[in-house]
Amino acid sequence: MPPRQPFTVGLIQAAVGSDIAANVRDAQxxxxxxxxxxxxxxxxxxxxxxxxxxxxxxxxxxxxxxPIPGPTVISMQALARDLKVVLIVPIFEREAAGVYRNSAAVxxxxxxxxxxxxxxxxxxxxxxxEKYYFTPGDxxxxxxTRQAKIGTLICWDQWFPExxxxxxxxxxxxxxxxTAIGWHPAExxxxxxxxxxxxxxIQRSHAIANGVFVAAxxxxxxxxxxxxxxxxxxxxxxxxxxxxxxIAQAGTGPEILVATCDPAIIEETRRNWPFLRDRRVDxxxxxxxxxxx
Numbered sequence: 001m002p003p004r005q006p007f008t009v010g011l012i013q014a015a016v017g018s019d020i021a022a023n024v025r026d027a028q029x030x031x032x033x034x035x036x037x038x039x040x041x042x043x044x045x046x047x048x049x050x051x052x053x054x055x056x057x058x059x060x061x062x063x064x065x066x067p068i069p070g071p072t073v074i075s076m077q078a079l080a081r082d083l084k085v086v087l088i089v090p091i092f093e094r095e096a097a098g099v100y101r102n103s104a105a106v107x108x109x110x111x112x113x114x115x116x117x118x119x120x121x122x123x124x125x126x127x128x129x130e131k132y133y134f135t136p137g138d139x140x141x142x143x144x145t146r147q148a149k150i151g152t153l154i155c156w157d158q159w160f161p162e163x164x165x166x167x168x169x170x171x172x173x174x175x176x177x178x179t180a181i182g183w184h185p186a187e188x189x190x191x192x193x194x195x196x197x198x199x200x201x202i203q204r205s206h207a208i209a210n211g212v213f214v215a216a217x218x219x220x221x222x223x224x225x226x227x228x229x230x231x232x233x234x235x236x237x238x239x240x241x242x243x244x245x246x247i248a249q250a251g252t253g254p255e256i257l258v259a260t261c262d263p264a265i266i267e268e269t270r271r272n273w274p275f276l277r278d279r280r281v282d283x284x285x286x287x288x289x290x291x292x293x
Contacts, residue, residue, distance in 0.1 A: 004148075004263035007040050008039050008041070008261070009039060009040075009042075009174070009258070009260075010037070011043055011217035011239070011250070012031065012034065013219065013237040013256070014027065014030065014254050016223070020050055023048065027048055027049065028079055030256055031087065034256050035083040035085050037258045041085065041150065043152075043176045043178055043215060045180060045218060046155050046178040046179050046219070048089070048091065048219075049091060051223050054130045054132070054133055055128075056127075057129050062100060066094055068091070068116050069105070069113055070094075072089065073089055076107055077107050084109045086106075086107065086109050086145045086147055087106075087107040088105075089105045090102075093118070101118040101135055101137065102122070102133075102155075103118045103119070103154075104176075104178060106143045106145070108145050108146055109146040109147065115143060117152040118135075118136070119134060120157060121136070121157045122134050122156065140166045140170065142171050142172045144171075148261075149173045149174075150174055151175045151176070152176045152178070153167065153176070154178055155178065157177070158177045158179065158216065162287070164212075168211070169276070172212055173261075174214070175212055175215070176216075177214070178217050179217060179218040179219075181199060181233065181234065182218075182231045183234060184232075185222075200236070207240040208242070208243065210275070211276065213241055213242060213266075214239070215238075215240075216238055216239075217237045217257075218236060218237050219233045235251060237249070239261070241265055242266050242269040
């Protein structure tokens with residue numbers, strides 16, 4: 001089998017305003033810039049085209065959803081075809097009346113819509129009231145794009161090793177985690193650094209345990225919500241290699257992160273750390289239980 005060629009990843013870390021059309025235009029401009037810098041697979045952040053509306057439960061916010069394909073995804077298909085890049089486009093999806101998803105459309109470099117990943121793990125925390133809005137997905141997926149085999153999970157999925165493992169076993173060479181995570185301002189001084197460190201550590205561990213690249217792209221900026229202090233999204237998007245080494249990392253402001261990933265490192269790492277080979281699949285039946293007392 002001939003060696004797989006390196007591929008270049010672009011992550012768009014952005015602040016989001018209230019004008020949906022302006023957010024889409026801004027993202028498309030940044031995609032063009034990432035492509036001009038050599039990015040071949042470009043991922044936007046979770047719910048990229050709108051403020052993080054799940055800070056409160058308000059039924060009118062369901063109006064932000066659109067179908068896949070719909071106006072945003074169709075415009076991104078045209079852009080992918082024009083630039084010859086793979087795009088991961090995370091949006092609020094209206095699948096059917098009363099069925100709304102936190103989703104990511106995967107578009108190949110010819111503009112074809114390969115499919116949709118729908119977030120499986122849905123949080124319900126103060127100002128992250130996602131269970132009100134989102135029906136959970138039920139399937140992990142991998143797509144063989146023109147550049148690489150990619151798996152896409154979304155935000156809260158990143159804390160669960162099962163999703164990373166299954167997606168890797170399906171053949172993913174890189175796991176993308178579009179994200180919207182940040183600090184409650186009142187907590188930042190006390191636990192902010194620990195929260196950020198935990199977020200980075202759990203995702204680097206997915207890279208190590210599975211011998212794959214991991215790319216996490218977060219939003220930035222303070223987003224207000226009446227009656228609260230809002231959320232300060234912490235950015236720090238990063239790309240880690242299969243050894244867990246961070247090969248590119250952003251700061252706390254808007255940024256376009258670009259890095260090249262060499263699949264040969266997957267082979268090298270798995271030969272030396274053969275975790276997939278040494279799994280005791282015969283002993284893992286209890287993982288199907290929610291708790292074992």
